Amino acid sequence: MYTGRFAPSPTGPLHFGSLVAAVASYLEAKKHQGRWLVRMEDVDKPREVKGAADTILHQLEDFGFEWDGAVVYQSQRNDIYATALKQLNAQQLIYPCTCTRKEIADSSHQIGIDGMIYPRTCLNHPLKSNAAMALRIRTDNRECSFTDAIQGTITQYLATQVGDFILKRADGLFAYQLAVVADDAQQEVTHIVRGADLLDSTPRQIYLQQCLGYQTPHYAHVPVASNAAGEKLSKQTLASALDEANANYQLFHALSFLGQNPPAEIKNATLSEVWRWAFTYWQLSQAPKTRSLHLSD
Numbered sequence: 593m594y595t596g597r598f599a600p601s602p603t604g605p606l607h608f609g610s611l612v613a614a615v616a617s618y619l620e621a622k623k624h625q626g627r628w629l630v631r632m633e634d635v636d637k638p639r640e641v642k643g644a645a646d647t648i649l650h651q652l653e654d655f656g657f658e659w660d661g662a663v664v665y666q667s668q669r670n671d672i673y674a675t676a677l678k679q680l681n682a683q684q685l686i687y688p689c690t691c692t693r694k695e696i697a698d699s700s701h702q703i704g705i706d707g708m709i710y711p712r713t714c715l716n717h718p719l720k721s722n723a724a725m726a727l728r729i730r731t732d733n734r735e736c737s738f739t740d741a742i743q744g745t746i747t748q749y750l751a752t753q754v755g756d757f758i759l760k761r762a763d764g765l766f767a768y769q770l771a772v773v774a775d776d777a778q779q780e781v782t783h784i785v786r787g788a789d790l791l792d793s794t795p796r797q798i799y800l801q802q803c804l805g806y807q808t809p810h811y812a813h814v815p816v817a818s819n820a821a822g823e824k825l826s827k828q829t830l831a832s833a834l835d836e837a838n839a840n841y842q843l844f845h846a847l848s849f850l851g852q853n854p855p856a857e858i859k860n861a862t863l864s865e866v867w868r869w870a871f872t873y874w875q876l877s878q879a880p881k882t883r884s885l886h887l888s889d
């Protein structure tokens with residue numbers, strides 16, 4: 593069965609950029625008579641803002657989203673992540689790393705897709721004793737390739753373009769890449785529709801899926817909303833929170849952003865009328881084929 597999901601991080605209330613991802617994943621699931629799950633990605637507890645998870649759920653309700661099943665919280669699923677890590681460790685893919693950020697910056701000579709490429713210091717040299725230990729996965733140079741329903745074919749070679757990445761941090765927390773892959777598999781997610789800021793993470797997630805023997809879901813990455821300076825809308829760029837009082841108008845705006853061309857006459861329609869239009873006319877293929885799109889008012 594088609595299973596989609598929306599997986600916000602509770603680092604603040606939803607803003608327009610997160611609404612766009614929610615709308616796209618929701619409409620695509622509805623179009624396929626599928627399930628739509630909500631998962632709180634609160635694995636990074638120190639970054640969580642108290643109360644934000646509840647605020648997000650209330651916002652989703654006020655916008656008229658209806659999710660299937662109970663909301664899943666990553667912070668309660670360490671067992672699942674530990675099991676996946678154990679499985680990778682049994683394949684000798686995992687090694688400890690005691691390098692600090694500064695040591696990596698000083699020893700790495702290659703900048704990859706997502707920062708410095710880790711030069712495998714701890715794979716080739718004895719570890720420092722008494723240092724906090726992160727766990728990395730050994731990458732290889734297989735072609736990690738997938739066809740995104742919106743962005744086309746994406747190919748990466750992890751060993752040379754990303755490097756061995758962290759699955760468990762030195763502070764003991766599981767890394768996002770491992771958590772998201774384990775959750776999607778455990779929740780039997782078949783279709784992932786999310787923001788294109790995660791496009792470059794996808795080959796790492798596919799590599800983990802392959803190592804763990806999981807199925808790779810279908811992916812569609814919608815453009816992220818950016819401000820006039822080209823920065824992604826986020827708490828950091830002070831994107832304003834959504835105003836539920838204008839939910840109908842903001843839903844209309846999100847549909848426009850997603851290339852759906854909602855007719856002007858529903859601009860002032862009620863929220864349920866806008867949803868009704870969207871359920872009828874939603875076409876993922878209309879979404880702009882770009883990673884980022886300037887938000888015009």
Ligand SMILES: [Zn+2]
Pocket residue numbers: 688689690691712713714715
């Ligand atoms: Zn190291």
